[in-house]
Amino acid sequence: MASRKKKLQGLVAATITPMTEHGEINFSVIGQYVDYLVEEQGVKNIFVNGTTGEGLSLSVSERRQVAEEWMTKGRNKLDQVVIHVGALSLKESQELARHAAEIGADGIAVIAPFFLKPWNKDVLINFLKEVAAAAPALPFYYYHIPALTGVKIRAEELLDGIQEKIPTFQGLKFSDTDLLDFGQCVDQNRERQFAFLFGVDEQLLSALVMGATGAVGSTYNYLGKKTNQMLEAFERKDFSSALNHQFCIQRFINFVLKLGFGVSQTKAIMTLVSGIPMGPPRPPLQRASREFIDEAKARLESLDFLSSTDLKDGNLESCS
Ligand SMILES: CC(=O)N[C@@H]([C@@H](O)[C@H](O)[C@H](O)CO)[C@@H](O)CC(=O)C(=O)O
Numbered sequence: 001m002a003s004r005k006k007k008l009q010g011l012v013a014a015t016i017t018p019m020t021e022h023g024e025i026n027f028s029v030i031g032q033y034v035d036y037l038v039e040e041q042g043v044k045n046i047f048v049n050g051t052t053g054e055g056l057s058l059s060v061s062e063r064r065q066v067a068e069e070w071m072t073k074g075r076n077k078l079d080q081v082v083i084h085v086g087a088l089s090l091k092e093s094q095e096l097a098r099h100a101a102e103i104g105a106d107g108i109a110v111i112a113p114f115f116l117k118p119w120n121k122d123v124l125i126n127f128l129k130e131v132a133a134a135a136p137a138l139p140f141y142y143y144h145i146p147a148l149t150g151v152k153i154r155a156e157e158l159l160d161g162i163q164e165k166i167p168t169f170q171g172l173k174f175s176d177t178d179l180l181d182f183g184q185c186v187d188q189n190r191e192r193q194f195a196f197l198f199g200v201d202e203q204l205l206s207a208l209v210m211g212a213t214g215a216v217g218s219t220y221n222y223l224g225k226k227t228n229q230m231l232e233a234f235e236r237k238d239f240s241s242a243l244n245h246q247f248c249i250q251r252f253i254n255f256v257l258k259l260g261f262g263v264s265q266t267k268a269i270m271t272l273v274s275g276i277p278m279g280p281p282r283p284p285l286q287r288a289s290r291e292f293i294d295e296a297k298a299r300l301e302s303l304d305f306l307s308s309t310d311l312k313d314g315n316l317e318s319c320s
Pocket residue numbers: 014015047050051052053175199200201202216217218219253
């Protein structure tokens with residue numbers, strides 16, 4: 001039976017997988033990365049090998065090593081480490097789930113298989129159930145990201161009666177903008193035992209109103225501190241401040257989305273803000289362009305999201 005002690009709350013950074021210039025995993029910076037998240041961003045939960053971590057572009061052996069490194073370096077520093085173990089092959093997913101349990105992870109998450117796809121809720125649940133059963137002591141999260149998987153089964157439908165099928169089910173990572181679906185997931189959870197982790201960083205405040213218990217996202221790697229200020233304002237019911245924080249965050253995300261934003265750009269921005277080299281993404285992704293990096297840097301500075309900036313005085317856009 002999964003431990004119900006620690007409900008996953010607050011911000012969860014969807015970790016980047018650092019790579020060398022030759023495209024190999026750069027394990028040597030993960031210790032520094034943990035310290036940066038905890039000390040500079042106030043983020044103590046991580047989601048490893050997900051979309052941002054290029055989990056599906058890594059081999060099973062690499063995924064195991066990455067998970068191990070985060071567990072080792074995060075020991076006594078991080079609160080919770082959730083490992084994404086979704087794969088097209090059920091066998092691989094089960095292997096990764098067993099491995100996550102062996103190394104002491106706090107939970108596992110799984111996306112819907114996206115090549116030969118489940119065509120209805122029951123078929124999807126059967127797949128998830130088989131993975132969850134490989135790690136029967138670990139909390140299980142379903143990772144709903146329909147825009148990337150192409151599996152459009154509503155989360156609200158999936159959750160209906162899920163615990164009878166998957167006793168370790170502990171929550172949902174909801175990376176979609178359908179707040180009706182999200183709200184109905186929260187609404188049906190009468191006993192409030194599940195974690196509802198929202199995954200669209202630029203809309204988090206709306207999801208908090210709808211009952212999100214936390215958030216998993218790429219921007220919490222470098223905007224964790226800002227987003228924590230929003231969570232704190234929301235907690236003390238200072239909705240006007242919370243909205244100001246969300247608008248500030250939106251100004252940045254909206255800007256980069258218009259330039260073209262994804263995992264490659266996240267790697268470049270994190271390198272810029274943290275000073276820790278994240279390296280290039282793995283093909284077919286291509287590294288972010290010089291123009292993107294320059295424009296993103298200027299925007300970060302104008303919003304006062306880069307600590308080195310001197311623009312505070314008289315800067316109308318400043319979000320400090
Ligand atoms: C499609 C995508 O990558 N979405 C991101 C968001 O954090 C996203 O980068 C952010 O909201 C900006 O649009 C996360 O939901 C992904 C995530 O949590 C993960 O890496 O597993």
